[in-house]
Amino acid sequence: MKSLELVNIRKEYGDAVAVDDMNMTIRKGELVSLLGPSGCGKTTTLRMVAGFVAPSAGSVLIDGRDVTHRPPYERNTALVFQSYALFPHMSVAQNVAFGLEMRRMPRAEREAKSLEALRRVRLDHLAERYPRQLSGGQQQRVALARGLVLNPDVFLLDEPLSNLDAKLRAEVRSEIRGLQQALELTTLMVTHDQEEALTMSDGLVLMAGGRVRQSGSAQDLYERPADAFVADFVGRSNVLEGRVEGGSFRMKDGTALPGTAVPTARYYTLRPEKIALTSPDQGVPGTLREVLYLGAQTEYTVLLGTTPVTVIRATPGPDDTLARLRPGDPVGLRWNSADARLLDS
């Protein structure tokens, strides 16, 4: 396995900048997720690594070797397409053997290798089927095997779970991660789904508007977001606007919140699960507006002044005082001031 490096990568389409001066490194055997809303430049970045899009500036290095100007077929990357892009006129075995054939491997050897790759994804019994005869999940695994069999320098996944139903998604998620770790594949995954990114990756890169907003581990992005956008995009967050004034953070509607750690802060961010619901005299007073029962958890919307704040708690038992709360009741909110993050931007 090889490392992947992007150095000052930039891509412009006419006047529009799709990717703006991007830097990123994936170490050997690591899975890094490129996360962001649609149109943020993550797919363009992936296509530049695969060689389908030529960067306007900057370079792509695989194992320290500059491949920026190599065509796709001279880079040893394996891309699993969002639509899987299986060859409809070839059997499963022929699909998997295609890359080996292009590398001029003798027939007997490539048949053995393909079968081994299919065995890895538990599809060796369907080798003679055609893609249209397979379910979505099976097609996905064929696409994985087709890439794996090449022992690629870099494995590329484009929204690998987006075409699967919710139940299958969890299963395939751990299957991909398992294969990636077992084979120590250097992997770049593109996704817009933050849960997917948080659970599968060694590292995350969050993009927006063609720029990297923050990169680091899942914990880094969740616990220590660099700005309000990151706080809002990764996990759920209350992002409250205002400024530090006379010993507290004052929101636009005038409500004061405890904490002045960053004197220049314009945003006060707080995770919903870090907030406790108490009686009105024991915390910041507010009014309960809505209660949403989610099963194991319950979500409360509380108005502080005129600003709605989301609180998520474990669903209270029948005897709990929380269970008797109704919309309109006065409540208090309390949190550890270390859990609140004050951000400049």
Place this chain on the structure above:
Amino acid sequence: MRLTSLIYRGTIVIAYTVMLLPVLLLVVTSFFRDAIIAFPPTGLSLEWYRNALTRDEFLSGFLVSVKVAAIATAIGVPTGTAAAMALVRSRLRFKAAITTFLLGPIIVPGIVAGIALYLSYLAVQNRLDMDIVGTLPGLIAAHVLLTIPWTVRVVISGLQGLDRSVEEAALNLGARPRAVFLRVTLPMMRPAIVAAAMFSFIQSFENLELTLLLVGPGMSTLPIAMMNYLEFQVDPTLAAVATLQIAVIAAMMLITDRYVKLSRIV
């Protein structure tokens, strides 16, 4: 509600009757014994098929039609496919105008195009002192005007439905552009190309208007031979010829349908 459903069902029955009844009628009357088609027949006979097969104009017309259609298809399908690929895939300028131009032979009435060709053939003939009107090459050249636009039309719509990421996958797996074309693009275009070939062949085989002025003695197509015969009468001999032609077309459709689902193309 009841009226709506009555109109709906009614139009379906009327439309398919109007479309299919004449074809069915010809097949049935070809077995009538009487020399003048009349209902009900006094008896049945296969006599007219023998008559049809011994009449030289139909046999030679059939052979000319098959030759013209086959060669015009062999010219029109590769050139039309190449043009369709360029129109869908390349960064050609004035794509819309070029597409309209290539589909032009469908838009220009066949009789008008046929006359224009007739005049041009005569002009060239006078200069080069060689026959073009009434020759096989002359007919083939004219029918290329049918096979090119039909191929362009069918292949363009086939290409537009093609998932580009499949070709990208081949590139990503190490296939060079040439291998991508031969191993992935071309096989995926196969249904469209087969359909284009079938449509081209049949459009050429059954054409009348474009061909009218371009035939000559001993070099006539089957539709024109039938048309000349028909100006006097519909008789069971003609019905027998028509039935044979219908059988050929039906066989072609069924064979084509085994390889590509025709219903997915139109």
Place this chain on the structure above:
Amino acid sequence: MAKLVLPAGLLVLALLGVPMLLMLRYSFNSFDPLYLMKEAFTFGNYARAVVDPYYQKILLTTVAVALASTLLTTLLAYGPAYWLARMEGRWKSKLTILTMFPLLVGGVVRSAGYMALLSSDGLINATLRGLGLITVPLQLLYTPGAVVFATVGIVLPYMILTLASVIESIPRQVEDAAANLGARPGTAFIRVLMPLSLPGVLAGSTLVFILCMNAYATPLLLGGPQFQMMAPAVYDQFARASNWPFGAALAFLLLVVTVALTTLGSSVIARRYKAG
């Protein structure tokens, strides 16, 4: 890659573009009984084609038959097109092939079939006589009605297939939504399905109109000797009268009227579509 357009482009240019220009040039020449054609630059042929009441009548008949056939075809094609578009499974492909089949059999053969249906000894007259409804056969063949009837039958498959492919692309939920909001099937058809399928009507009726304007075999075989339409009339100028300049002018007139009417019709329907 762009060069791939050349072989087909050059063939069409040589076999259609250049010949059309040559014909255009000829249409300005003058007719000479001795030499057939004399180099000239006159609008006389066009003037005659437009002013001569004989050709006026032929052109009007042609346009009237084409318009009537196109209208009837459109009305008749909606039901079958919807049926075909919304059908599923094995039968759909069978019905598609059945719809395509007459198209591929060809106009001459089918015109002969309509003759066998409409002639005085034909199926319709024989049936009516057998039922005792008539004693003298009805004159069905060699009437303008026969021409329109056969033309509609011949172009129907084009219209059905074109409309069906457009209706197929309209999500079924849109109709369900109309029904859910209280629209009866007839209302849902007029208010929802028809406006959404107008592009199909446009494509289909343009194609059908061109085919009708161009019809040669049908008017000749089913209209009888008294009935005159443009395509046979133009052909006669070359095959019998040998008046090339006038024939060329008539051919161009046919082309221009066809293109002008299809463009006019398209823009009217397109404007309706935008407004609706």
